[in-house]
Amino acid sequence: MxxxxxxxxSPRWRHKDPAVRAQAASQLSPDELDTLxxxxxxxxxxxxxxxxxRVQDLDPLFQWHGQSPSEESFQRLVDLLxxxxxxxxxxxxxxATVEQLQDLALIDALISHGxxxxxxxxxxxxxxxxxxLIHHACENGITAVRHAAAExxxxxxxxxxxIKRARRDKQVARLARERLASLRADAEQQTREEAEREKLLxxxxxxxxxxxxxxxxxxxxxxxxxxxxxxxxxxxxxxxRFDAAVTRCRQRIAEHxxxxxxxxxxxxxxxxxxxxxxxxxxxxxxxxxxxxxxxRLTPEVLQALQGKWxxxxxxxxxxxxxxxxxxxxxxxxxxLDHRAQSIWQxxxxxxxxxxxxxxxxKGEQPLQPVLDRLAWxxxxxxxxxxxxxxxxxxxxxxxxxxxxxxxxxxxxxEEEVAAQLEALTQELDQGRYRPAxxxxxxxxxxxxxxxxxxxxxxxxxxxxxxxxxxxxxxxRGFAAAPKRxxxxxAIEGLAEARERSDAERHRHHQQLIREWRxxxxxxxxxxxxxxxxxxxxALHGQLADWEAELESREQxxxxxxxxxxxxxxxxxxxxxxxxxxxxxRKVRDAAQEQWDHHWPVPRRQAASTGRRYARLRxxxxxxxxxxxxxxxxxxxxxxxxxxxxxxxxxxxNQRAEQAKxxxxxxxxxxxxxxxxxxxxxxxxxxxxxDIFTARDAARGEQQTRQQQRFDDMQALIDRVDAWxxxxxxxxxxxxxxxxxxQRLAPLPRSRRSxxxxxxxxxxxxxxxxxxxxxxxxxxxxxxxxxxxWMRQSLRGELDTSQxxxxxxxxxxxxxEQCRAQSPAQAxxxxxxxxxxxxxxxxxxxxxxLEPLRLEVQVARLNDGLGRPPTPPEELRQTxxxxxxxxxxxxxxxxxxxxxxxxxxxHLGQNGRHRDAEAIDII
Numbered sequence: 001m002x003x004x005x006x007x008x009x010s011p012r013w014r015h016k017d018p019a020v021r022a023q024a025a026s027q028l029s030p031d032e033l034d035t036l037x038x039x040x041x042x043x044x045x046x047x048x049x050x051x052x053x054r055v056q057d058l059d060p061l062f063q064w065h066g067q068s069p070s071e072e073s074f075q076r077l078v079d080l081l082x083x084x085x086x087x088x089x090x091x092x093x094x095x096a097t098v099e100q101l102q103d104l105a106l107i108d109a110l111i112s113h114g115x116x117x118x119x120x121x122x123x124x125x126x127x128x129x130x131x132x133l134i135h136h137a138c139e140n141g142i143t144a145v146r147h148a149a150a151e152x153x154x155x156x157x158x159x160x161x162x163i164k165r166a167r168r169d170k171q172v173a174r175l176a177r178e179r180l181a182s183l184r185a186d187a188e189q190q191t192r193e194e195a196e197r198e199k200l201l202x203x204x205x206x207x208x209x210x211x212x213x214x215x216x217x218x219x220x221x222x223x224x225x226x227x228x229x230x231x232x233x234x235x236x237x238x239x240x241r242f243d244a245a246v247t248r249c250r251q252r253i254a255e256h257x258x259x260x261x262x263x264x265x266x267x268x269x270x271x272x273x274x275x276x277x278x279x280x281x282x283x284x285x286x287x288x289x290x291x292x293x294x295x296r297l298t299p300e301v302l303q304a305l306q307g308k309w310x311x312x313x314x315x316x317x318x319x320x321x322x323x324x325x326x327x328x329x330x331x332x333x334x335x336l337d338h339r340a341q342s343i344w345q346x347x348x349x350x351x352x353x354x355x356x357x358x359x360x361x362k363g364e365q366p367l368q369p370v371l372d373r374l375a376w377x378x379x380x381x382x383x384x385x386x387x388x389x390x391x392x393x394x395x396x397x398x399x400x401x402x403x404x405x406x407x408x409x410x411x412x413x414e415e416e417v418a419a420q421l422e423a424l425t426q427e428l429d430q431g432r433y434r435p436a437x438x439x440x441x442x443x444x445x446x447x448x449x450x451x452x453x454x455x456x457x458x459x460x461x462x463x464x465x466x467x468x469x470x471x472x473x474x475x476r477g478f479a480a481a482p483k484r485x486x487x488x489x490a491i492e493g494l495a496e497a498r499e500r501s502d503a504e505r506h507r508h509h510q511q512l513i514r515e516w517r518x519x520x521x522x523x524x525x526x527x528x529x530x531x532x533x534x535x536x537x538a539l540h541g542q543l544a545d546w547e548a549e550l551e552s553r554e555q556x557x558x559x560x561x562x563x564x565x566x567x568x569x570x571x572x573x574x575x576x577x578x579x580x581x582x583x584x585r586k587v588r589d590a591a592q593e594q595w596d597h598h599w600p601v602p603r604r605q606a607a608s609t610g611r612r613y614a615r616l617r618x619x620x621x622x623x624x625x626x627x628x629x630x631x632x633x634x635x636x637x638x639x640x641x642x643x644x645x646x647x648x649x650x651x652x653n654q655r656a657e658q659a660k661x662x663x664x665x666x667x668x669x670x671x672x673x674x675x676x677x678x679x680x681x682x683x684x685x686x687x688x689x690d691i692f693t694a695r696d697a698a699r700g701e702q703q704t705r706q707q708q709r710f711d712d713m714q715a716l717i718d719r720v721d722a723w724x725x726x727x728x729x730x731x732x733x734x735x736x737x738x739x740x741x742q743r744l745a746p747l748p749r750s751r752r753s754x755x756x757x758x759x760x761x762x763x764x765x766x767x768x769x770x771x772x773x774x775x776x777x778x779x780x781x782x783x784x785x786x787x788x789w790m791r792q793s794l795r796g797e798l799d800t801s802q803x804x805x806x807x808x809x810x811x812x813x814x815x816e817q818c819r820a821q822s823p824a825q826a827x828x829x830x831x832x833x834x835x836x837x838x839x840x841x842x843x844x845x846x847x848x849l850e851p852l853r854l855e856v857q858v859a860r861l862n863d864g865l866g867r868p869p870t871p872p873e874e875l876r877q878t879x880x881x882x883x884x885x886x887x888x889x890x891x892x893x894x895x896x897x898x899x900x901x902x903x904x905x906h907l908g909q910n911g912r913h914r915d916a917e918a919i920d921i922i
Contacts, residue, residue, distance in 0.1 A: 048072040077106060083115035091116060098122045104129075111136055111145065120145045130158045137172055138165045150175050156183045156679060187678055190233055197230050197238055204245035208252060216256070220249050276315075277329050283312050284336045291343065297381045302347060309340055342377055349374055350383065357389045412452060421461045428468045440469050480519055487516050488528055491535040495542070502546035509539050550600075557598040561609050564594055568616040572623065581628040582670045588620050632672035635680045638662055642687035652695040659691045706748050713744050713756055721763050728775035728872070734767050775872035776840075779879075780907035786879055787897065793883070794890050806880060814886035826888050830896055832856055833882045837903045840874060846899075875907065 048070060062077070079085040081094050088094075098119060101107050110123040120142055127133060130153055137149035150172045153162055159180040166173040204223055207216075227242055234242075287308040294301050353374045360367035367389050376386055412420075420443055427436035443462070446452070454462055491512045494505055516532060568591060595613060642662055645655055666684060671677050720737050741760065747753040792798035793811055800808045817826065831849055835856045838845050845853055869877065882900075 074106065074109075078109045078113060081106075082110055082113045082119070091119070094119060095122055098126075101126060108132060112140065117142050117144055121148055124148055130155060134158055134162050134165065137162055138169075143169065146172055147175070154179075156180060156187075159183070190678075193230050193233060197227070197234055200227055200230070201238060201241050201245065204242065204249065208245060208248035216249075217253050220246070220253070280312050280315050281329070281332055281336065284309065284333075284340075287312070288336065288339055288343075292379055292381065294381050296387070297347075297383050302343075305340070305343070343380060346375075346377055346380055350376070350386065354385060357385055360389060412446065412450075414455065414458075417454065417458050421458060421465065424465045424469075425461070428465060428472060431472070433469075433472055436469055436472070440466065484516075484519055484528060487512055487519075488532055488535070491516075491532060491539070495535045495538045498542070502543055505539065506543055506546065506550075509536070509543075551602070554600050554602050558601045558605055558609065560598040561595060561601060561613065564591060564598075565609070565612050565616055567591075568613075568620060572616065572619050575623055579627065580670060581624050581631060581672075584620065584624045584627060585671075588617065588624065591617070591620075628670070628672045628677075631669050632676045632680065634669050635666065635672055635677075635684070638666055638669075639680055639684045639687065642684050642691075646687040646690045646694075652691075652698040655691050656695040659688050663688065709744050709747060710752065710756075713741070713747060713760075716740055716744070717756060717760050717763065720760075720767065723767070725767065725770055725774060728771055728778055731771050734764070734771065738764065772870050772872060775870070776875055777908055779872050779875050780904050783879075783901070783904035783908065786883065787900070790883065790893065791890075794888060794893055807883060810880040810884040813884045817884060817886035821887075823887050823889070823892070826885050827892055828852075829885045830882070830888065830892070832859075833878050833885070834896060834899055834903065836878050837875070837900070837907070840871060840878070841903050841906045843903055843906060 079088075081089075081097060083091075083094065089097075094116075095118065098107070098110065099122060101110075101123070104127070107123045107126045111120050111127070114120040114123065120140070121144065124136065124145060127136070127149075133149045133152050137146050137153065140146045140149065146169050150162060150166070150169075153159055153176065159176045162176040163173055163180065166176060200223060204220075207219065207223075210216075224246065287305055291297070291301055291305045353370055356365065356370045357367070357374075359365050360370050371389060374386070376382060376390075382390060420439065424436060424439045424443065427439060447454070453459075491509070494500075494508055494512070497505065500508075513536065571587070601609065642659065645658055645662070648655060662684075672680060716737060720734070723733065725731075725733070747756065789798055789803070789807070789811070793814065798811065800811050803811065821829075832852055832855070835845055835849050835852045836859075839853070839856060
């Protein structure tokens with residue numbers, strides 16, 4: 001009955017039948033979240049679906065899905081976020097929710113099934129997997145989403161796959177093709193740069209062993225400059241090869257320069273006097289140039305010139321006294337001296353006319369007469385005062401001239417003049433003589449016919465360009481005329497040089513013809529051209545037999561090349577099944593070497609044979625690529641192994657060793673197709689770099705820790721070295737330093753650690769000695785108390801209850817000592833204590849007690865066999881033994897008391913007294 005009532009009155013959503021529970025769930029209110037949560041976890045899928053369909057709020061759905069994921073909760077989230085059901089949250093809410101999503105499957109579903117473009121694009125930003133991006137770029141129903149996904153595909157493999165699969169959107173396919181072409185172009189550019197780098201390295205490595213030539217250093221600079229433009233992707237091995245080759249070349253240059261310097265040194269020693277005079281004259285000339293090329297003449301410039309001039313004058317006088325002076329050197333020196341005197345005289349005139357110049361600038365008097373009296377040299381840079389006066393006078397003169405000059409009607413405007421001069425300047429800058437000459441002639445004719453005066457600026461430019469044109473004309477003729485004469489002499493000499501081989505004469509003949517044609521019309525005359533033509537015809541006649549032999553050799557080379565093509569055709573018709581790509585590459589390279597060797601060939605057959613060979617070479621390359629595809633598969637496996645190894649948590653050194661073995665296997669496999677090889681190599685190298693970076697980081701951390709220990713130990717050494725204890729109670733400082741040093745030990749073995757260890761031991765030993773000395777002094781300063789206790793003990797008035805334990809025990813043993821030994825033995829013990837204290841203090845021992853020295857020293861050595869006592873401990877033990885000595889009389893003690901006072905006074909002052917005189921004992 002209770003069960004029946006329970007079933008009758010229980011809710012329908014608890015019914016055993018899943019269909020009943022599902023129907024009840026569909027009738028629940030969205031606010032009944034607890035009930036819906038239970039039903040969302042029901043074992044029946046229909047019940048879960050009906051319950052989740054009633055939930056409109058996203059937060060509980062995310063919470064339930066995170067706790068117990070199910071297909072129904074996933075679909076409900078997709079429906080609500082994607083806007084596929086009604087009612088759904090508003091778009092802003094869904095966008096904000098998508099921005100915070102971490103579930104990649106849910107994000108992927110929203111990209112495919114979202115009802116809004118903005119929603120899909122927002123979800124797409126969370127996708128980084130390139131395969132999913134390709135899928136959406138090809139299959140998504142919204143164009144903007146497809147394009148956004150396609151733009152995020154960056155790898156060449158992904159772009160190639162996207163081109164194949166992008167049938168729905170031609171724009172996506174076009175975008176992928178353009179980006180893939182750009183990547184391949186970049187790869188080809190890197191390949192070209194790699195080939196150029198390799199060629200340049202081979203050239204540099206060969207250059208170091210070539211004979212010396214005048215252009216050796218210039219070539220090296222040119223190659224170094226080319227290398228700097230190609231170092232973008234150079235690896236460490238190439239950098240090392242480059243550095244080694246450049247170093248060898250520079251060694252050659254240094255050796256050559258050293259030999260050259262030796263020769264020059266011998267020459268300088270032979271002409272020491274002449275070189276000295278030349279140096280003096282050059283120094284004087286340079287001093288004048290510095291003064292004349294200065295922007296403004298100042299007192300500092302003049303003082304510098306005077307200082308250098310006086311110094312060189314003294315050197316000149318000294319050389320003249322020892323070696324004499326020739327007439328030519330004397331004339332040069334006098335000319336320089338005259339120039340210098342003119343500068344100083346002009347400066348003196350300036351000092352005299354300076355007031356008049358200032359007055360003229362103020363308008364108080366005309367400037368031109370003052371400038372005429374000043375007569376400032378034109379080659380001498382003006383001072384600020386002279387420059388201002390000259391400018392003002394020029395302005396005055398220009399104004400007067402402008403008033404008296406009428407403008408002509410046919411003059412060019414200033415803009416036209418500037419344009420013509422600018423065009424002339426550009427032609428001269430480019431070295432184009434003929435256009436520059438025509439333009440200059442036009443400007444000159446206009447100026448002559450129109451009587452137009454150019455402005456000072458344009459006139460200066462016109463004169464400069466006129467001088468440049470004349471220089472270019474002279475240089476062109478100067479450079480071409482000797483060259484043309486040399487070529488003519490060379491070809492005429494070649495026609496007469498029958499002793500040279502025909503091949504060498506033929507090559508030289510062709511080279512001379514090319515160089516003659518390169519000269520153009522520069523310094524050309526009809527007579528020279530006819531002479532050159534006659535010599536060339538004569539050479540053709542002399543080389544007729546050799547040219548026939550050359551034709552025969554070309555036929556033989558043609559036959560050899562055709563045979564080579566037939567061999568390649570036979571190889572391609574029946575390729576070996578086990579031929580590896582590297583072997584086929586060797587065949588290809590050997591064929592190319594033979595093809596290059598059999599040259600020249602007849603021109604008529606060269607093109608057709610070349611096309612045939614190129615076709616066979618392409619077929620051979622296709623076979624190589626096919627076989628290299630198998631290598632690519634194995635290398636992909638190696639890339640995957642390297643990736644897993646990079647993500648492994650094993651020790652860095654162990655992973656680095658495994659990476660090295662993978663690199664060896666990579667090298668043993670040979671080369672894959674070029675594009676795949678580079679892609680796989682970049683991936684493989686990236687994973688290996690990560691592994692080796694992790695290893696280097698681990699080593700760096702270890703070195704950092706070691707360096708920190710070194711720094712801490714160095715700081716500890718410096719701190720203890722700077723510490724000077726003032727009291728024996730500071731021993732805890734040294735103990736703390738020793739504990740810290742023990743914590744830092746052991747240091748890595750190195751020269752630095754050995755030096756630090758030695759220094760530390762020396763500092764610790766010095767501080768221990770200092771602390772022991774301070775403790776010894778403090779113990780010795782207690783001697784008045786011991787003396788007082790000794791007197792009271794001898795009188796029998798000492799109360800031992802107030803004394804320390806070891807001292808009380810020592811005094812209490814006096815009774816036993818009285819029975820065990822006689823007064824003479826007690827006095828000997830007293831003497832032994834005095835000798836031991838004297839030895840401890842470093843005092844001289846009285847002659848009467850000298851026989852006891854050896855016995856006391858032997859006893860001290862025996863006491864220190866285990867652990868030798870420190871000086872304070874030895875002093876304490878000696879004083880306790882003194883206090884226990886008995887039987888003694890007051891008379892005996894008073895006889896030795898001054899000696900004890902003296903020794904203890906020495907110990908209390910410095911802890912050790914070495915230069916004291918012997919102690920008198922009465």
